Amino acid sequence: MLTYFPTLYEDELLYSWFARYHVHSANVSPKQTMKDLFETTSAVAVPDLPTQLKEVYGRIMHFDIMSLDSLILKHTLFRYYTAFQPESVRQNVYQAMVTENRPGAIHMMIGIAASVVKEWKFLRFCPTCFKEDIQNKGEPYWHVSHQFPGVFTCSKHGDYLCDSTVKFRNPEKHEFVAATKDNCPSIFLQSSYSDTTKAFLNMIVRQSQELVSSDFLFTFQGIQKAYQYLLKERGLSNINGKVDQKKLAEQFQLFYGKELLSAVQSSVSYENPYCWLKNITRKHRKSFHPLRHILFIHFLSESVETFYKYASKEYYPFGEAPYYCLNPAADHFKERVITDMRISLCTDTRRPVATFGCSCGFTYSRRGPDKVEEDNFKIGRIKQFGHVWESTLYKLVHVEKKSWYLAAKELQCDIGTVKKYATRLSPNKEANSEDSLIDVTTAKQKEWLDLIRIHPEKSVTQLRKIAPALYAWHYRHNIKWLKVHSPKYK
Ligand SMILES: [Zn+2]
Ligand SMILES: [Zn+2]
Structure with a gap:
């Protein structure tokens, strides 16, 4: 049991907390610190997804600190890396962080080791945060939000983040290194990106931080369904779900610009059959880097907080019935x-x-x-037009003797249509040509069959009530056919 432990700061990596313990404890050897924290000198100091946390927790929990769960969720990159992973991976990673001592295995589980989006080579810091932390806390510390891959700016100040001289994967594996004026030099190279690119970089930092602030519990299937919905809605895939990859790649590149995509190692190419953008629209069998989900979701005009509501929605290009x-x-x-x-x-x-x-x-x-x-x-x-429209036309023209112009006005169609149908429906049947009679019969038969199809449960009497004019027409001109094509009594 330890007799002293420093206070954990907001947005501080557990790695940084342990490193400050080393400084405050005045332990000469990093090995002693390892032994204090883990009981063994073989534990590894990992900035993003640290391990053996139950061991450490047992030694410091009497200092009235937050739960082990909160430590993992808020002070490591656990949520960042597992937000888009299946639940099973999430649980395995969590368990491994609590009990195991195999950081390499965790990095394999979530594919960091093989990722094409490379992590930062050095621990990062914001010069303004660095100054403020010394002013307010008396010492600097490593922030969680400065270490996300693809994050170039400080979410608080908007400043470009800088490389420290402390390697992210320190070859001295058993050593926690605290931020100091020496390893966070104040002379640094300023990146210069266009305003558009910088706006996107700020979006990425906000969204990365959002991933760490809540439990999202996405599933592969849900992510895929949400993407399918949004692609359909944006006209980038047809209603059967076939994505127009060429249009997608062109619009994606146009939206972000080459500068941004190359800065975050996520350029796209329609010609490349293995392009990540093509793959992310397909069935999710493997995971994608969180950064790429962030880019894709933002391109689809959504955010990590909102896009998942489409996971359970069907896309109706004409809204829902009726x-x-x-x-x-x-x-x-x-x-x-x-x-x-x-x-x-x-x-x-x-x-x-x-x-x-x-x-x-x-x-x-x-x-x-x-x-x-x-x-x-x-x-x-x-x-x-159907029986109702035709009956009305008949009444207007042949019974009420209204002009074609007035009938057209009432039926909101052009005069040509009124003329054509008025002639076809003329009571003086001799005026009709043989062809138009066949036309009318075919159309009326189709209408009657449609009616039966729409109302499969209804009897002839009920159908007759729904469409009296249509029934009357068949009764008068087509009785044999009507008898064959009517629902049988039940
Ligand atoms: Zn800052
Ligand atoms: Zn209607």
């Missing part, structure tokens, strides 16, 4: 009554096309996706 009937002749005009909607892909644009079929017989299609509320009321093409 849809608006846009038949001006129906008493439910502009009401949400349509449940029958099919989506296909436009062969030219690969955009989704919806066909809405109403029980009033009115069927229309529209190319999507809908973007604003008004899109709900747009008609691309009317595929079928």
